[in-house]
Amino acid sequence: MAVYTQLTFEDARALIGQYDVGQLTTIKGIAEGVSNSNWIVHTTGGAFLDAGGAPATRFILTMFEGRTEVAELPFFLGLLDHLAAQGCPVPRTVHDRDGAMFRNVQGKAATLIEFLDGASISTPTAPQARAVGAALARVHVSGATFPAARRNTLGLAGWRELTDACGPDALHDIHPELAGLITREMAVIERRWPADLPTGIVHADLFPDNVLMKDDAVAGLIDFYFACNDILAYDVAVTHAAWCFSSDGRRFDAGVSAALLAGYESVRPLTEGERAALPVLARGAAMRFLSTRAYDWINTPPDAMVTKKDPMAFARRLEFYANPGNAAIFAAA
Numbered sequence: 052m053a054v055y056t057q058l059t060f061e062d063a064r065a066l067i068g069q070y071d072v073g074q075l076t077t078i079k080g081i082a083e084g085v086s087n088s089n090w091i092v093h094t095t096g097g098a099f100l101d102a103g104g105a106p107a108t109r110f111i112l113t114m115f116e117g118r119t120e121v122a123e124l125p126f127f128l129g130l131l132d133h134l135a136a137q138g139c140p141v142p143r144t145v146h147d148r149d150g151a152m153f154r155n156v157q158g159k160a161a162t163l164i165e166f167l168d169g170a171s172i173s174t175p176t177a178p179q180a181r182a183v184g185a186a187l188a189r190v191h192v193s194g195a196t197f198p199a200a201r202r203n204t205l206g207l208a209g210w211r212e213l214t215d216a217c218g219p220d221a222l223h224d225i226h227p228e229l230a231g232l233i234t235r236e237m238a239v240i241e242r243r244w245p246a247d248l249p250t251g252i253v254h255a256d257l258f259p260d261n262v263l264m265k266d267d268a269v270a271g272l273i274d275f276y277f278a279c280n281d282i283l284a285y286d287v288a289v290t291h292a293a294w295c296f297s298s299d300g301r302r303f304d305a306g307v308s309a310a311l312l313a314g315y316e317s318v319r320p321l322t323e324g325e326r327a328a329l330p331v332l333a334r335g336a337a338m339r340f341l342s343t344r345a346y347d348w349i350n351t352p353p354d355a356m357v358t359k360k361d362p363m364a365f366a367r368r369l370e371f372y373a374n375p376g377n378a379a380i381f382a383a384a
């Protein structure tokens with residue numbers, strides 16, 4: 052459950068009154084998500100139009116909790132507007148009557164976002180993975196004209212900081228071999244991390260729960276709050292790690308993997324250098340989510356209203372990618 056902040060109907064009514072979207076009728080907390088508080092909001096409709104040109108009556112209200120820096124909101128929210136304007140299936144930010152992209156509520160920043168129809172899926176098929184690969188590539192291509200930039204705060208140095216902060220004893224409690232795996236793999240990843248691949252705007256967290264699908268088509272890419280500038284092929288690797296395994300990381304799906312990469316390349320072909328780097332980028336991607344999940348596993352207070360995510364699911368992916376016998380999954384078809 053990800054609603055960390057209590058918001059009364061009256062608070063919400065006052066907030067929604069600042070936007071030209073009609074009167075608030077209902078507001079309901081959303082169970083999915085980890086990082087921020089989210090509500091689905093219904094209104095009577097106003098000047099903000101949906102994709103069909105009718106007054107929109109459904110919105111997502113997001114309140115930003117600890118992990119999102121308020122100073123970075125213009126980047127994240129401006130990026131949504133930019134990508135939507137470029138035709139990517141991304142929700143637009145609803146601006147308030149003064150043109151502001153976010154407002155302050157109870158000392159926290161909150162924003163109103165366009166609602167996109169669709170459902171996230173837990174077991175993707177190859178055609179769905181193909182569509183996701185193509186949608187990711189469109190974001191990479193469209194991001195090239197976005198004028199702002201943001202450093203990846205959860206890059207290599209961040210993974211090391213987080214895993215060091217966990218400490219060997221707590222890692223041992225998660226799994227007796229976890230600290231050893233992290234030490235070995237961090238050394239390899241740091242040594243082999245590529246320095247000369249194409250960079251640009253990346254989503255950096257394109258998991259199935261951040262993609263809304265309608266049958267085999269991508270209806271929405273959401274949750275851009277880790278977006279930043281980084282190696283484009285690293286984003287492919289993140290998406291690969293997120294989509295091509297069972298959620299516990301025990302089963303790899305070769306068909307989904309091939310379809311994801313083919314879908315990506317149908318829009319933006321990978322260079323030889325990017326292909327060659329995918330094995331180490333995938334090890335990095337697995338380490339990225341292993342490090343945040345392990346840190347959260349150890350540090351989330353027991354009474355927090357959030358379902359902790361299993362770090363071992365990404366330790367298994369990391370072992371898979373580190374196995375030289377599996378490197379062929381990234382070879383050109």
Ligand SMILES: Nc1ncnc2c1ncn2[C@@H]1O[C@H](COP(=O)(O)OP(=O)(O)O)[C@@H](O)[C@H]1O
Nearest residue numbers: 081083084085086087111142165166167273274
């Ligand atoms: N623009 C949107 N349109 C429709 N549903 C959305 C939208 N944004 C978020 N959601 C819903 O809210 C849930 C949580 O949103 P998300 O941005 O992933 O939160 P978190 O940052 O906490 O992970 C999503 O899984 C989805 O069900």
Ligand SMILES: N[C@@H](CCOP(=O)(O)O)C(=O)O
Nearest residue numbers: 084085086256258340344360
């Ligand atoms: N995708 C990450 C969790 C990031 O949280 P989100 O709810 O903001 O997507 C993971 O699976 O570890």
